Amino acid sequence: MTIPVMVMGPYRTGTSCVAGILHHLGVHWGSQVGPGDELNPKGYFEDLKFANLVRTLYCEGEFQKTGKVDESLWVEESGRRRWLKEWFDGVKGEGKWKFAGAKHPMACLAGEDLINALGGNLHVIATNRQLDDTVASMSKTRWTHGASIDRDMIVSLFTRRDEFLERFKPPVLWLDHDGIQRDPRLAVEAIWDFLRIPVTCGQFRSAISFVTPAVEAMG
Numbered sequence: 001m002t003i004p005v006m007v008m009g010p011y012r013t014g015t016s017c018v019a020g021i022l023h024h025l026g027v028h029w030g031s032q033v034g035p036g037d038e039l040n041p042k043g044y045f046e047d048l049k050f051a052n053l054v055r056t057l058y059c060e061g062e063f064q065k066t067g068k069v070d071e072s073l074w075v076e077e078s079g080r081r082r083w084l085k086e087w088f089d090g091v092k093g094e095g096k097w098k099f100a101g102a103k104h105p106m107a108c109l110a111g112e113d114l115i116n117a118l119g120g121n122l123h124v125i126a127t128n129r130q131l132d133d134t135v136a137s138m139s140k141t142r143w144t145h146g147a148s149i150d151r152d153m154i155v156s157l158f159t160r161r162d163e164f165l166e167r168f169k170p171p172v173l174w175l176d177h178d179g180i181q182r183d184p185r186l187a188v189e190a191i192w193d194f195l196r197i198p199v200t201c202g203q204f205r206s207a208i209s210f211v212t213p214a215v216e217a218m219g
Helices: 013-023 048-057 059-066 077-092 105-107 113-117 131-137 146-169 177-182 182-197 200-218
Strands: 003-008 098-102 123-128 170-174
Touching: 003 013, 003 105, 003 113, 003 182, 013 098, 013 177, 013 182, 013 200, 048 059, 048 077, 048 105, 059 146, 077 098, 077 113, 077 131, 105 113, 105 177, 113 146, 123 146, 131 146, 170 177, 170 182, 177 182, 182 200
Parallel strands: 003 098, 003 123, 123 170
Antiparallel strands: none
16 A cells, blocks of 8 residues: 655745655655756655646646635646546556655645545645745745735645645644754654654665755755
8 A cells, every 4th residue: 555645835845855855765756756956956856747737736827826726716626636546546556655755835725635536544744934934935936926925825825734634634744944954863753753664774864964955945
């Protein structure tokens, strides 16, 4: 059985860093993973199929123009859940993985659909960061839409994610962006304890060293 692990957090809250840790601990991230760039030089660790899917299903383009969630623009519910299930079935078909991860900011809007599409085994790692710091970090990116819209987007994503977690109560680990920077070992230990991933000492050390040099650049 493959357990889905969803890293949920708005833009610039440390989701790429957490996903990178998971990668070093042996979590599968799909057969097509996006490369890094000047903002995240070590990579975004996004399954490109999943990222492109949630961008489309939840209409990221329009969301970024207004910062407001408008469900009337989304793909209809049965279609969203069918596509998400097909994505995960494809991931499972890539090998016998105990854990398969995915992340994208728009996943904050997809919680109920993910539960329905993937089943009750969904595990969530939720990233948090101070709002002003998140907006400031967002302003440095090529996808900023101005401080007001950036703030509205981030608040919308935090709100919808937290409402989902409170209502459906999947297994969740909360991680703070600044806390990961202060103590990478503690963050890696928390992730290992949450998922109980069978890892080697080398994988554990690799996950810690991955965080330390580049975490400030990673969203």
